Amino acid sequence: xxxxxxxxxxxxxxxxxxxxxxxxxxxxxxxxxxxxxxxxxxxxxxxxxxxxxxxxxxxxxxxxxxxxxxxxxxxxxxxxxxxxxxxxxxxxxxxxxxxxxxxxxxxxxxxxxxxxxxxxxxxxxxxxxxxxxxxxxxxxxxxxxxxxxxxxxxxxxxxxxxxxxxxxxxxxxxxxxxxxxxxxxxxxxxxxxxxxxxxxxxxxxxxxxxxxxxxxxxxxxxxxxxxxxxxxxxxxxxxxxxxxxxxxxxxxxxxxxxxxxxxxxxxxxxxxxxxxxxxxxxxxxxxxxxxxxxxxxxxxxxxxxxxxxxxxxxxxxxxxxxxxxxxxxxxxxxxxxxxxxxxxxxxxxxxxxxxxxxxxxxxxxxxxxxxxxxxxxxxxxxxxxxxxxxxxxxxxxxxxxxxxxxxxxxxxxxxxxxxxxxxxxxxxxxxxxxxxxxxxxxxxxxxxxxxxxxxxxxxxxxxxxxxxxxxxxxxxxxxxxxxxxxxxxxxxxxxxxxxxxxxxxxxxxxxxxxxxxxxxxxxxxxxxxxxxxxxxxxxxxxxxxxxxxxxxxxxxxxxxxxxxxxxxxxxxxxxxxxxxxxxxxxxxxxxxxxxxxxxxxxxxxxxxxxxxxxxxxxxxxxxxxxxxxxxxxxxxxxxxxxxxxxxxxxxxxxxxxxxxxxxxxxxxxxxxxxxxxxxxxxxxxxxxxxxxxxxxxxxxxxxxxxxxxxxxxxxxxxxxxxxxxxxxxxxxxxxxxxxxxxxxxxxxxxxxxxxxxxxxxxxxxxxxxxxxxxxxxxxxxxxxxxxxxx
Numbered sequence: 094x095x096x097x098x099x100x101x102x103x104x105x106x107x108x109x110x111x112x113x114x115x116x117x118x119x120x121x122x123x124x125x126x127x128x129x130x131x132x133x134x135x136x137x138x139x140x141x142x143x144x145x146x147x148x149x150x151x152x153x154x155x156x157x158x159x160x161x162x163x164x165x166x167x168x169x170x171x172x173x174x175x176x177x178x179x180x181x182x183x184x185x186x187x188x189x190x191x192x193x194x195x196x197x198x199x200x201x202x203x204x205x206x207x208x209x210x211x212x213x214x215x216x217x218x219x220x221x222x223x224x225x226x227x228x229x230x231x232x233x234x235x236x237x238x239x240x241x242x243x244x245x246x247x248x249x250x251x252x253x254x255x256x257x258x259x260x261x262x263x264x265x266x267x268x269x270x271x272x273x274x275x276x277x278x279x280x281x282x283x284x285x286x287x288x289x290x291x292x293x294x295x296x297x298x299x300x301x302x303x304x305x306x307x308x309x310x311x312x313x314x315x316x317x318x319x320x321x322x323x324x325x326x327x328x329x330x331x332x333x334x335x336x337x338x339x340x341x342x343x344x345x346x347x348x349x350x351x352x353x354x355x356x357x358x359x360x361x362x363x364x365x366x367x368x369x370x371x372x373x374x375x376x377x378x379x380x381x382x383x384x385x386x387x388x389x390x391x392x393x394x395x396x397x398x399x400x401x402x403x404x405x406x407x408x409x410x411x412x413x414x415x416x417x418x419x420x421x422x423x424x425x426x427x428x429x430x431x432x433x434x435x436x437x438x439x440x441x442x443x444x445x446x447x448x449x450x451x452x453x454x455x456x457x458x459x460x461x462x463x464x465x466x467x468x469x470x471x472x473x474x475x476x477x478x479x480x481x482x483x484x485x486x487x488x489x490x491x492x493x494x495x496x497x498x499x500x501x502x503x504x505x506x507x508x509x510x511x512x513x514x515x516x517x518x519x520x521x522x523x524x525x526x527x528x529x530x531x532x533x534x535x536x537x538x539x540x541x542x543x544x545x546x547x548x549x550x551x552x553x554x555x556x557x558x559x560x561x562x563x564x565x566x567x568x569x570x571x572x573x574x575x576x577x578x579x580x581x582x583x584x585x586x587x588x589x590x591x592x593x594x595x596x597x598x599x600x601x602x603x604x605x606x607x608x609x610x611x612x613x614x615x616x617x618x619x620x621x622x623x624x625x626x627x628x629x630x631x632x633x634x635x636x637x638x639x640x641x642x643x644x645x646x647x648x649x650x651x652x653x654x655x656x657x658x659x660x661x662x663x664x665x666x667x668x669x670x671x672x673x674x675x676x677x678x679x680x681x682x683x684x685x686x687x688x689x690x691x692x693x694x695x696x697x698x699x700x701x702x703x704x705x706x707x708x709x710x711x712x713x714x715x716x717x718x719x720x721x722x723x724x725x726x727x728x729x730x731x732x733x734x735x736x737x738x739x740x741x742x743x744x745x746x747x748x749x750x751x752x753x754x755x756x757x758x759x760x761x762x763x764x765x766x767x768x769x770x771x772x773x774x775x776x777x778x779x780x781x782x783x784x785x786x787x788x789x790x791x792x793x794x795x796x797x798x799x800x801x802x803x804x805x806x807x808x809x810x811x812x813x814x815x816x817x818x819x820x821x822x823x824x825x826x827x828x829x830x831x832x833x834x835x836x837x838x839x840x841x842x843x844x845x846x847x848x849x850x851x852x853x854x855x856x857x858x859x860x861x862x863x864x865x866x867x868x869x870x871x872x873x874x875x876x877x878x879x880x881x882x883x
Contacts (some may be wrong), residue, residue, distance in 0.1 A: 094207055095146065095773060099378070102247075102474060103333075105765050105799050109635070111735065112407050114186065116325040117418055122644055125165075125267045127482075144366045144716050146247075154518055185224050185560060187381070190254050192743075193430050194612075206225075206308075207225075207310070207311075207504050208225070208309060208310045209216070209222060209223045209224075209225035209226025209227070209228070209229050209230075210222070210225075210226055210306070210307070210308060210309070211223070211225040211226055211289070211291065211306070211307060211309055211312075211872075212290075212304065212305075212306050213240055213304060213305040213306070214240070214303070214304055214777075215240075215263060215264055215302055215303055215304060215305065216295075218239050218240045218241050218373075219239065220238050220239055220240045222238065222309075225309075226309045228882060229285070229287060229309050229310075229311045230243070230247065230277065230287070230309070231280050231281055231283065231285075232278060232279075232280065233280075235470065242406040243425075244256055246278075246280070246620070247274075247277040247278055248277060248278075249278060252275040252276055253276075255273060255275060259271060259273055261812070263293050263302040263305060264302060265301060265835045266295070266301055266302060268290055268293075268649055268878075269295065269302060270291075270293070270832075270838045271289055271290060271291045271292070271293065271305050271307060271842060272288075272289075272290050272310065272733075273288070273289045273290075274286065274288050274316075275289070275734065275874030285311055285313045286311070286312045286313045286315075286316040287309060287310065287311060287312065288310040289309055290307050291305045291306050291307015291308065292305070292307060293305045293557060294306070294860065301823065302477070307417065312412055322369075326784055329347075329349050330349055330429075332349060332351055333351055334351055334430045334431060334432055334435075335348075335349065335351045335354075335356065335429075335430070335431045336348065336349040336351065336427055336428070336429070336430050336650065337349075337352055337354035337368075337428070337429045337431075337796070338427070338428050338429075339426065339427045339429070340426060340427075341424055341426070341427070342367070342423070342592075343367045343368045343369070343427070344365065344366070344367050345363050345364055345365065345367070345368065346426070347364075348360055348363055348364070355402075355403045355408075355431075355433050356371065356400075356402050356403060357403030357404055358370075358403050360373075362403075370650040371398040371400040371401050371402075371409045372400070372401065373400050373401045374401075374624070375399040376398065376399065376547060378829075383412075384396075388414060388416055388427065390786075391414065392415065392416040392418075392424075393413070393414065393415050394412075394413070395412070395414075396411075396412065397409060397410065397411055397412070397434070398410050398412050398643075408430065408433055408435045409433070409434050409435045409438055410431040410433060410434065411432045412429060412430070412431040412432060413429065414429045415428050415429075430762070431716045434801060448460065449461035451521075451522040452505060453503060453522070454503060454504055454507040456507055456520055456521050456522040456528075456605060457519070457520075457521035457522070458521065459521070460528050460638060461518075461521065461524055461581075461608070462521035462523065462531075463581060463585075465519050465521070465531060466479065466529075466531055466581040466584065466585065467581045467732075469519075469533050469581075470574050470575075470579070470580065470581050470584065471535075471573070474568050475533065475534050476534065476536075476573065476574060476575070476576075477532060477533045477534070477535060477574045478531075478532040478533050478540070478541035478571060478572070478573050478574070478587065479529065479530070479531060479532075479571070479572050479584050479585055479587075479588040480529070480530035480531075480532065480541060480543075480545055480548070480570070480571055480603075480677045481523075481527065481528075481529055481543060481569065481570040481571075481572075481585070481588035481589050481591070481592045482510070482527065482528045482529070482530065482548060482567050482568070482569050482592075483504060483526060483527050483528075483567065483569075483592055483596070484502075484526040484527075484534055484552065484565050484566075484567055485504075485564055485565055485567060485568060485600045485601065486564075486566065487502070487503075487525075487526035487565060488501065488526075488647040490502055490558070490563060490565070494558060494559075494563075497694070498558045498559070500779065501555050501558060501565070502558060503522075503526065503755060505556055505557075505867065506528075506542050506552060506556070507520075507522065507528070509551045509552060509554075510528055510530070510548055510551070510552070512551070512660065513544075513547045513548050513551045514530060514544065514548075515544075517533065517534075518530055518531065518532050518533075518544070519531040519533075527590075529585070530544065534700075535573075536676050537617075537676060538571075538573060538605065538617070539618055539621065539676075540619045541571045541573065541605075542571070542603065542605075542617075543618065543619055545569040545571060545603035548567060548569060548570075548601070549566070549567050549569060549602065549603065552565060552566060552567040552693045553566050553567075553601065566600060566601045567601070568592060568595040568596050568600050568601060568602060568603070568604075569592065569595060569602075569603035569752065570588045570589060570590065570591030570592025570593065570594065570595055570603070570604055570606075571588060571591055571603055571604065571605045571606065572584050572588040572590075572591055572605075573606070575603070577606045579605075583862070587606045588606070588845035590606060590621070591604045591606045592604070599809075599835060604657050612642040615775055617665050617673065619735065620662075620669070620670065620673055621673060621677055621679075623659055623661055623662065624657075624670055624673060624674060624677070624679055625679065627657055627659060628679065628682055628683060628686075632657060632658055632659060632660070633655055633656065633657050633658075633683065633686065633687075634655075634658060634853035635653050635654065635655060635656070635687065635690055635691060635694065636653075636654045636655075636656055636856055636857060637651040637652065637653055637654070637694075637856060637857075637858060637861040637869075638651060638652050638654060638848055638853065638854065638855045638856070639651055639848060639852050639853050639861065639864060639865070640652060640709065640826060640846055640847075640848045641847055641852045641870055642845065642846055643836060643839060643840040643844060643845060643847050644840065644845070644867045645867075645869055646869035646870040646871060647704075647869045647870075648705070648708060648865045648869075648870065649705065649706045649707070649846065650705055650706050650707040650708060650741065650853075651705065651708055651709065652709040652711075652743070652848065653687060653690075653691035653694075653708060653709065653710050653711075653859060653868055654667070654855045655667065655671075655683065655687050656855075657670050671713075673716075675715055676712055678715070680713050680716060681715065681716060681719065684712065684713060684716045685725065685729075687710060687711075688710050688725075688726070688729055689729045689732070689733065690728055691708050691710050692730060692733040692735040692740060693733045693735075693760065694708070694858050695707075695708040695735055695739055695740075696733055696735050697858075698861075698862055699739075699861055701866075702866060703862055703865040703866060704865070705739075705865060706739070707738075707739050707740065707741040707768060708735075708739060708740060708741065709741040709742070709770065710740070710742055710743065710774065711742075712742050712743065712744050712748075713875045714745070714748045715757070717744060717748045717755070718748075722758065722762075723758060723761045723762055723765070726742075726762070726765070726767065727765060736764050736766070737766030737767050738767075738768070740767050740768065741767070741768035741769070741770055741791070742762070742768070742769055742770070743770045743771075743772040743793065744769065744770075744771060744772065745771075745772050745773055746771065746773070746774070746783070755787070756786065756787060759788055759789075760785050760788055762788075763788035763790075768790050768791065769787075769789050769790055769791070769792070770789070770790065770791035770792070770793055770826070771784075771786060771789050771792050771793065772793045772795075773793065773795040774792045774793060774794060774795065774814060781817065784817070784821055784823070785821065789822060789823065790823060791823060791825070791826060792814065792817075792818045792823050792824070792826070793825075793826045793827075794811055794814050794815075794825065794826070794827045794828060794844070795813065795826045795828060796829025796849070797829075797837055798810050798811050798814070799811065799827050799828065799829045799830060799839075799849070800829060800831075802834070802835045802838050802839070803834060803835070803838040808838065811827070811838075811844075813848070815839075815842050816843075819843055824845050824846060825844045825845055825846065826845070826846040826847060826848065827839045827844050827846070827847045827848075827849075828847075828848055828849060828851070829848075829849045829850075830847045830848065830849035830850075830851045831849050831850045831851055832851065833851065835849075835851070836851060852870055857869055
């Protein structure tokens with residue numbers, strides 16, 4: 094900035110050699126700034142006095158205007174008259190050094206300032222602005238300026254009048270300090286809030302103010318902050334929501350009047366306390382852990398919470414808490430806003446219950462049932478069932494014992510039905526003696542049939558009415574989504590039709606929407622019951638199909654295949670009971686039995702002298718998903734004494750879809766020494782990436798690609814699979830080989846192993862042992878009547 098030297102006479106423009114240039118420095122507190130100015134002004138006065146003595150032979154009063162305004166009156170007058178300050182005679186050498194030190198100190202102070210300097214001549218109208226002052230006012234560095242033109246262009250209305258009044262007061266000698274906050278319009282059209290602070294210098298002869306020197310500060314941001322704070326304070330005080338500010342330890346630092354009105358705690362009573370003072374005791378620790386976890390991770394939590402007023406009354410709040418962060422982004426405070434919604438919730442609850450619940454049984458009524466059923470059928474890819482239940486002979490109760498007794502029976506029936514259902518089932522009172530049950534995410538019709546059977550059995554027990562007992566019973570109609578209907582209304586209508594069918598057949602039974610489905614469900618339920626009994630009674634046995642090395646004809650292993658010899662149904666084929674075992678979860682105990690029995694049989698064959706490399710066991714997807722599969726397998730191998738390298742597990746491609754978990758499990762399995770074969774390759778979502786990623790040692794070509802060999806496109810597919818396997822270093826087994834030409838084709842293409850009727854059907858363990866001990870089999874055409882073909 095430029096500090097202009099001026100004589101004590103009328104203000105004139107300073108010569109260039111009289112200018113001392115300083116860069117713009119940060120704003121200082123007014124007292125400190127004035128102290129620095131006083132010290133430097135005295136030193137500058139001495140320098141100017143010395144210059145005057147060198148040029149004219151006698152001292153001349155030369156005082157920088159910016160300094161003169163801050164000098165005490167006595168010092169100002171002595172300096173202006175050309176006299177040395179008190180105590181300065183004979184010390185000009187040391188004063189020069191002190192002056193330079195003070196100049197340096199002042200220079201550093203001004204450099205760090207964000208304020209500009211102005212020098213205003215009241216009589217001549219001249220105006221000098223430092224570079225930063227020009228920047229604050231938006232005036233170009235080389236633009237000519239005067240007091241009149243500058244203020245006329247920048248000021249409007251009240252601000253212009255404010256400055257005019259202050260100028261008149263200075264000219265008349267009324268005070269010597271300027272402190273104005275005004276809003277200016279800069280040449281580029283932007284508006285800024287500016288603070289002018291300075292001191293006036295007076296003429297020593299008539300004491301009239303002749304110049305004003307001081308600082309210009311841009312306070313736009315400060316003014317905006319003040320406005321925002323005033324607005325926030327007004328909102329805080331006038332809000333109808335309770336507002337509370339706490340530190341990070343939940344200690345309260347501020348509340349608004351609405352907080353006190355809602356909670357009963359005055360500001361004096363609550364400040365310095367924690368929010369625990371309002372705990373209701375209705376929420377457990379997990380609730381509050383979740384709240385603080387949300388605040389910590391996301392900076393916000395919203396929800397309903399029960400708190401306690403000062404008088405002990407518990408009330409429900411709709412609460413929103415937000416984290417306030419400091420300038421470094423670290424959490425600093427929490428601000429909570431809440432409403433008392435106790436009455437609103439109570440009213441909503443009562444209205445909702447009246448509109449959607451049956452007052453007698455407290456169950457969803459017809460209106461709510463329709464909405465719930467709409468929701469159930471809207472879930473994509475999910476199956477559900479509707480059970481429409483009617484109490485048999487209920488009209489007799491009303492007619493003979495009265496409606497009060499009928500209401501008692503209805504409530505008791507509702508309780509029995511509720512108790513007989515799983516927790517995820519939906520029960521509603523459709524009207525009179527009718528109830529509707531919605532079963533979601535069922536696995537099949539048998540789930541609905543089982544639920545209906547339980548309901549019929551429970552409602553067949555007698556009801557106590559007064560001192561006596563009555564027997565009613567129930568009939569159930571069942572419809573399935575999406576099999577019977579796509580929308581809720583049609584699904585309910587079909588269930589009603591099925592109910593009528595059940596009543597027509599004699600009551601006390603259930604009926605599906607179609608007769609065929611009814612018969613199928615009954616057979617399935619019988620099959621499931623027999624399957625459970627079969628496991629308990631050891632009705633299952635293993636058969637074994639040989640796996641042959643095509644090049645040599647040697648039997649290298651066997652695949653274990655489970656068979657069910659049911660006393661009721663005879664020999665049941667796997668395609669009938671394996672899917673049922675999967676759906677019902679019985680595949681796990683069945684699979685465990687197959688694994689252990691196969692391993693034990695392999696040990697017996699080896700002990701009998703059979704030269705076999707492995708025994709293959711199929712793993713179902715449900716078995717594979719079990720978390721303890723590897724541990725269970727290790728336990729079986731340990732109990733049976735079979736080396737892990739002699740066990741081969743066969744999996745299908747669909748178990749690999751949960752890639753990460755499947756990969757870990759397969760690597761653990763392979764690390765234990767167990768072989769892994771991919772069964773039915775090519776029939777599912779075959780992925781070469783899976784073959785490379787997973788520790789698979791063998792591919793099994795599905796029989797559908799072998800059946801028509803060596804003709805048709807199957808030849809190309811089989812050849813491609815063999816080529817891929819060989820490129821990846823995997824063994825290949827072709828399933829379903831029934832003809833010598835098939836065997837020859839596969840052998841010529843490089844297929845290493847095969848199994849099928851050409852070598853033998855699935856057989857008992859004893860027959861397999863005899864076959865294995867006979868030595869290599871012929872891989873050419875089998876002779877007529879060969880035992881290998883049976």
